[in-house]
Each structure stands twice: as structure tokens, then as C-alpha cells.
Amino acid sequence: MAPAIAMVWRAVGRPPRGLCGPRAELLTEVRNLKLSRLCIAIASTTLSTLTLLGCQTATTPPADLVMRNGYVYTVDGQDSVQQAVAVAGGKIVYVGDDQGAAAYIGKQTQQIDLAGRMLMPGFVDAHMHPGDGGRALLLCNLNYEKMTRAQFQTKIQACLDASKDKEPNAWLEVGSWDRIGMASLDGDPDKSTLDALKTDRPIQVRSTDFHTVLTNSRGLQLAGISKATVDPVGGKFARDSAGNPTGICEDGAAETMAAKVPPATDAEKLTQIRVALDAMREQGITSFFDALSGAENAKAFTRLQQSGELTARATLALMLDPAEAAADPAKSIAAAKALAQTYDQGALQVQPGVSMRHVKLFMDGIINAPANTGALLMPYMKNVGTQKAPQWVPGDNLGELYYPAPVLKPLLLEAVKAGFDPHLHATGERAVRESLDGIAYVRQQLPGNAFRPAIAHAETVASADYGRFKALDTTASMSHQWAQQAPFSVDGTNDQLGAERFARMEPSGSIAQAGGRVAYGSDWPVDPLDELLALKIGVTRSGDPLNPHSYGPDLAGKLNAAPGLSRAEALRSITRNAAEQLRLDAAVGSIEVGKFADLIVLDKNFMQVPEEELARNQVLLTLVGGKVVFAKEQFSSLAPKALLSKATPALD
Ligand SMILES: [Zn+2]
Structure with a gap:
């Protein structure tokens, strides 16, 4: 038995980096296996299946749920494929073939015939x-549409007309504006575009990338922004040649403007989060990272958990303010720690909960024109020719680095010492390098510390730095959809970055x-x-011309010739690897005995469909902690009737 057990230990994963609750429970279950004398399956199977099998013993109680006849894609260490899963008490108690699952079926066991579908x-x-x-x-939702300035005005006017009772003083907030798409059609707008509308109201329009706010003259006036205003740390108010603000506010300046809008009431916040959770269930998201969170979101998630409406595991990051962090890193981290101690719920439970163990730092802005605030090693190119006969030459803009090394290093050290995992937004190669240097510094200062840093986005990375992600055990947290041809990726970066850098854009496959x-x-x-x-884009590096979130036949080709991910790597990136980044991997991220039953069923098999059909697929069933939280027609008999019907207690 001893060698078999050794193998099971190996299958459970490499030695835990921190022995938290679920990992400890998992190990207990493995120990229980040792006691069982009915581990016939283990004794008689090969290593690859062994890693998956739970052992049914004479005393094993029937499972609550058995799903059979499927293509069970486990994302275990070997990405092995099985047929069936049994769930009891919200946890996976068996993974293996259909025959073995039969023993887990009792009178009360709910059974699902997967009809060959992919469970993952x-x-x-x-x-x-x-x-x-x-x-x-x-x-007021511009819905990511590429539009001219005239179309933009028409849409916003319609929102104003539909809310005339809010004249003359209430802010109109407009979202999901494709600034880059508009710039490519008929130029970047400014306050005059909004001043032309029939309203007295102050207006804020947020770009889809969230790095820019456009406001009108009334908005600037209410916010007290004038020629004399000094740009905030980590941001800037765009200005005309006379120094007057144009209404375009970047990064920190966009946040200054956003802060002028009264915050959502508690009730509004709950509504927003409910809508978000609804979208997540449908997408099959069972755990998520709120990359820019704070007390408000934490309070809302906690409240929805209390009313049974939190249907995904919430991990929340606290954003650090560059100016405060530079002035007093210890104070900055202490404040974050106090908040984390208020909301972090500790060891993971079967029921979704709230974790708060990450700090978020914006190392730079974005590498897309016209913002060009991502920090580069070599300057952005600028056009010294005409629009018709462009001539791109290196300019003098290197982008913005919001945490220079002398600020970053002590801050990261302080954060890690306090138990936080740093999550660094870095889009440009200089921001990525500075982030890696900062992480290297902390690894050097705290040898053996198992902190789990992540660099988010990493859209341009110097080739020399690809290997440093592994060397520094740092997750590259990538947004695969940016590796498709799109106004933001082609019009917004091609010329400004230059051919050599554009050829390396979105380096998921390279990393x-x-x-x-x-x-x-x-x-x-x-x-x-x-x-x-x-x-799909992570694999093919091209969009789907039939998908409304891609950009049609004109932009259907590959972004560039840089490598994509394999299908297995793409699936790992959204399961096991993401769970590892969030420190959830002991409990979720793969289908293995002892883990929570966070499972989804796909309509089509992602591993087997032709490449062009990878995105023409949908989630049919979503389970969190063994509970069905979303079900499409095929599984409608399992649909959660009670969900969302409960009244939510008021926030205090
Ligand atoms: Zn983000």
C-alpha cells in the first residue's frame, strides 16, 4: 500500500505552500484512503487513473449527486479525462469511470446524465x-460600439432625454465608450463634443479601458478643474496649447473626476453586484478576483453571502494609492491590513465566501493610443509626416511609471511581510521589467517566503524577460481577448509601438x-x-467573425505571429493556474477528490471542436460547492428555483 499512497500524495499536488483549511482537509482524506482496505481501484489501476480515483469503501455513504456518461476534463496534474464525478457535502468524492460511480448512487442521490458532454x-x-x-x-451604456462623434452625441442625448427629471445638476454617467475606435473614425473628442448637447447637466463618459474619463465644461467647473489645477500623481488632465483642460482626464485624473459623482448607495451597490453575479453564473464563473476592490464591494459581497446570493467565490484586492504609498509605505500597508482583517473570512468553505489577501498596484497606464501611458523601454513612435503619408519615428514619450523602483521595492516588501500577495498592473515592457525587479528584490530579502505575485496584462514584454516569470514564480495574468485584431490592438498600437514591438504583443504563448x-x-x-x-483567442490569436465581441471579417486574422496557447494551456489558465494565483488551488481549479464541486458543463467539447468553432459554445450548467446555480434548457429540471427569490437584508 505504501507506494500507492506515495503516488496519491503526489497526485494531490506538490507540497502545500501554506497549509490552509481545504488543503488540510484534502490531506486528511488522503490519509483516510490509507486506512481503507477496499482500495481495490488503487491497487489495480495505472498511475494516470490512480491520480483521480476516490476509494469507495463498505461504509462510504451514497453521494448527493452523481454525474455520469461525460467527458470529464479534470485539469489535474495530467489533464486526464474521466467519465464520472460523485459529489457529497459539496465536495468531490469520486472521479473515475461510470462503473465506479455506480457504487455512490443511493436512493436520494441526484443523477445527471451528461450525454457525452464536457464537464470541467x-x-x-x-x-x-x-x-x-x-x-x-x-x-447609459455605449456598449463597446465603435462610433463616430455624431453617433456618440446622439446616444448620449437619448440618455439625457430619457432622464429629464435629473436636470440641471445630477451627473450623467456614461459607460463602455470605445475611445480608440472613435479616434480611428473621426478623432478624439473633447469637452466641446459634450458641450454641444442639449443639457445643463455635468457628464462623465468612461472609456472601455477605464483609464480615461471625458467630461464637459460643466463637469470641469463642478470639479474645480482649471488651467491652474496641478495634475494628480499617476494621472493627467489633457490640456490645449493655452494650458486649459480639454475634458480628457487620464488615469489618476479620471479618478479625480469619478470621485465627484456621489458614490452608489448601498442599495444601488447591491443591485450592481447582483447583476454581476448573474452574468458570472451564466458564464460559468465560480471564483473571481475583484482586481480593484475596497470596503464597499466587500460589504456588498458579504451581505449577498448572508442572503445566500453569493454564487461565486470572491477574492478582493485592495488598491494602494501611489502618493500615499510613496510617502509612508508602512502606513499604507497597515491600512490595507486593517481592511483585510475586517473582511477576509479565512479558510475556504464549501459555501462561497469572501477573501481579501491581495494588494493591487498600477505600475503604469495603457499602451494604447491615444493614451500611450504604458511604460516602455524605448519611446512610443510619433508621426512626423501627414495622416496620408505618415512617417513614424521614435518620439520622446516613454509612458508613465507610477511606482519608481525606490518606492516599489520597500512597498512590496512591506506588503509581503504583512501577508499580502501583490497584483501588479503592468502593460508596457518597462512596467513589466520594473515589476519583475521588485519581485526579485522581495524574493531576495525574504528567501523561502511563499508569496504569490502576479503581473496583470503584460501586453508587451521584452523577450529577455519571458523566462523571468518562471524564475521568479510569478503568474502572468493575461487577458486573452486582447490578442485578437481590434481597433484597440491594431489602430491603437501598431504604429505607435512600431513593428518590432507589435510583433511581440500579448505574449501569453511566449511566456x-x-x-x-x-x-x-x-x-x-x-x-x-x-x-x-x-x-478561443488565447489559442488562435484571432477573433471570431461571427461573434459580436470580435470585429468582423476585416479584423479576422491573427494579431501577430507570436505563439498562442494550446487548448490545454488555455483551459488551465482559467482554472488551475488562476486558482493558484488567487491561492484557491487547494480547494478549486481542478476536478480531484477532496476539492469543492465547482463544476461546469459545456455544450460542445472545447478540446475537440474545430478551431473556428472554439467560441461558438456555451455553458449549460454551473455548480458551486455542489449546488446548481445556473442551468440551461437541457438541464432545466435542475434550475435553482430558490435563487434570488430571498429578500436581501438591508445594509447597516
Ligand atoms: Zn483591470
Whole structure:
């Protein structure tokens, strides 16, 4: 028995980095296996199946749920494929063939015939903004559409006309504006575009990437922004040649403007988060990372958990302010720690809960024109010719680096010492390199510390740095959908970055080939929430001309010649690797005995459909902790009737 047990230990995973609850429970279950004298399956199977099998003993109680006759894609260490899964108490108690599952069926056991469909671990979205996502669906919504300035005015005027009772003082908030698409059609707008509308109201329009706010003259006036205003740290107010603000506000300046709008009431916040959770269930997202969170979101998620409406595991990151962090890193981290201690629920439970163990740092802005705020090693190119006869030459803009090394290094050290995992937004190659240097510094200062850093987006990475993700055990948290041809990726970066850099854009495959761990994060609502399209693009590096979230036949080719991910790597990026980034991997991210039953059923088999059909697929069934939270027609008899019908207690 001893060798078999050794193998089971190996199958459970490499030695735990921190022995938290679920991992400890998992190990207990493995120990129980040792006691069982009925591990016939183990004794008689090969290593590959052995890794998956639970052992049914004479005393094994029947499972609550058995799913059989499927293509069970486990994302275990070997990405093995099985037929059946049994679930008891919200956890996976058996993974193996149909025959073995039969023993888990009792009188009360619910049975699901998967009819050959693909069952896989629930999606773990390792970077999104659920509060903003839910909110964007409820705002004056420009819906990511590429439009001219005239069309933009028409849409916003319609929102104003539909809410005339809000004249003359209430802010109109507009979301999901494709600034880059508009710039490519008829130029970047400014305050005059909004000043021309029939209204007295102040207006804020958010770009899809969230890095820009456009406001009108009334908005600037109410916010007290004038020629004399000094740009905030980590942001800028665009100005005309006379120094007057144009209404375009980038990064920190966009946040200054956003802060002028009264915050959502508690009730509004709950509505936004409910809408977000609804979208997640349908997408098959069973765990997510709120990459820019705070007390408000934490309070709302906690409240929805209490009313039984939290249907995905929430991991929330606290954003650090560059100015405060530079002035006093210890104070900055202490404040984050106090908040985390208030909301983090500790060891994971079968029921979805709230974790708060990450800090978020914006290392730079974005590499897309016209913002060009991503920090580069060599300057952005500028056009010294005409629009018709362009001549691109290196300019003098290197982008913005919001945490210079002397600030970053002590701050990261302080954060890791306090138990936080750093999540660094870095889009440009200089921001990525500085992030890696900062992580290297902490690894050096705290040898043996098992912190789990992630660099989010990493859209341009110097080739010399690909291997450093593995060397520094740093997750590349990538947004695969950006590796398709799109106004933002072609019009917005091609000329400005230059051919050599454009050829390396979105290096998920390159980092994976260099041994790095690649996770996936949708960045919703920067883009529409469409996980299967993103996975398709991760593999093919091209959109789907039939998908409304791609850009049609004109932009159907590959982004560039850089390598994509294999299908297995793409699925790992949204399950196991994302779970590892979020420190959830002991409990979720693969279908293995002892893990929580966070599972989804896909209509079509992602591993087997032709490449062009990878995104023409849907989630039919979503289970979290063994509970059905979403079901399409085929499984409608399992649909959760009680969900959302409960009244939510008021926030205090
Ligand atoms: Zn983001």
C-alpha cells in the first residue's frame, strides 16, 4: 500500500505552500484512503487513473449527486479525462469511470446524465471588476460600439432625454465608450463634443479601458478643474496649447473626476453586484478576483453571502494609492491590513465566501493610443509626416511609471511581510521589467517566503524577460481577448509601438513556452464578459467573425505571429493556474477528490471542436460547492428555483 499512497500524495499536488483549511482537509482524506482496505481501484489501476480515483469503501455513504456518461476534463496534474464525478457535502468524492460511480448512487442521490458532454472545473476569472461590470450594465451604456462623434452625441442625448427629471445638476454617467475606435473614425473628442448637447447637466463618459474619463465644461467647473489645477500623481488632465483642460482626464485624473459623482448607495451597490453575479453564473464563473476592490464591494459581497446570493467565490484586492504609498509605505500597508482583517473570512468553505489577501498596484497606464501611458523601454513612435503619408519615428514619450523602483521595492516588501500577495498592473515592457525587479528584490530579502505575485496584462514584454516569470514564480495574468485584431490592438498600437514591438504583443504563448504560469482574467467590463471567446483567442490569436465581441471579417486574422496557447494551456489558465494565483488551488481549479464541486458543463467539447468553432459554445450548467446555480434548457429540471427569490437584508 505504501507506494500507492506515495503516488496519491503526489497526485494531490506538490507540497502545500501554506497549509490552509481545504488543503488540510484534502490531506486528511488522503490519509483516510490509507486506512481503507477496499482500495481495490488503487491497487489495480495505472498511475494516470490512480491520480483521480476516490476509494469507495463498505461504509462510504451514497453521494448527493452523481454525474455520469461525460467527458470529464479534470485539469489535474495530467489533464486526464474521466467519465464520472460523485459529489457529497459539496465536495468531490469520486472521479473515475461510470462503473465506479455506480457504487455512490443511493436512493436520494441526484443523477445527471451528461450525454457525452464536457464537464470541467468552474471558471476562475483571475482579474475582473465585478462592481463596475454590474454597474456598466445599468448605466447609459455605449456598449463597446465603435462610433463616430455624431453617433456618440446622439446616444448620449437619448440618455439625457430619457432622464429629464435629473436636470440641471445630477451627473450623467456614461459607460463602455470605445475611445480608440472613435479616434480611428473621426478623432478624439473633447469637452466641446459634450458641450454641444442639449443639457445643463455635468457628464462623465468612461472609456472601455477605464483609464480615461471625458467630461464637459460643466463637469470641469463642478470639479474645480482649471488651467491652474496641478495634475494628480499617476494621472493627467489633457490640456490645449493655452494650458486649459480639454475634458480628457487620464488615469489618476479620471479618478479625480469619478470621485465627484456621489458614490452608489448601498442599495444601488447591491443591485450592481447582483447583476454581476448573474452574468458570472451564466458564464460559468465560480471564483473571481475583484482586481480593484475596497470596503464597499466587500460589504456588498458579504451581505449577498448572508442572503445566500453569493454564487461565486470572491477574492478582493485592495488598491494602494501611489502618493500615499510613496510617502509612508508602512502606513499604507497597515491600512490595507486593517481592511483585510475586517473582511477576509479565512479558510475556504464549501459555501462561497469572501477573501481579501491581495494588494493591487498600477505600475503604469495603457499602451494604447491615444493614451500611450504604458511604460516602455524605448519611446512610443510619433508621426512626423501627414495622416496620408505618415512617417513614424521614435518620439520622446516613454509612458508613465507610477511606482519608481525606490518606492516599489520597500512597498512590496512591506506588503509581503504583512501577508499580502501583490497584483501588479503592468502593460508596457518597462512596467513589466520594473515589476519583475521588485519581485526579485522581495524574493531576495525574504528567501523561502511563499508569496504569490502576479503581473496583470503584460501586453508587451521584452523577450529577455519571458523566462523571468518562471524564475521568479510569478503568474502572468493575461487577458486573452486582447490578442485578437481590434481597433484597440491594431489602430491603437501598431504604429505607435512600431513593428518590432507589435510583433511581440500579448505574449501569453511566449511566456508559457518559457515555462511561466499563465492565468486568465477577463478585465470585465473593460471588455464584454465572454470567457469562451477569450479562450478561443488565447489559442488562435484571432477573433471570431461571427461573434459580436470580435470585429468582423476585416479584423479576422491573427494579431501577430507570436505563439498562442494550446487548448490545454488555455483551459488551465482559467482554472488551475488562476486558482493558484488567487491561492484557491487547494480547494478549486481542478476536478480531484477532496476539492469543492465547482463544476461546469459545456455544450460542445472545447478540446475537440474545430478551431473556428472554439467560441461558438456555451455553458449549460454551473455548480458551486455542489449546488446548481445556473442551468440551461437541457438541464432545466435542475434550475435553482430558490435563487434570488430571498429578500436581501438591508445594509447597516
Ligand atoms: Zn483591470
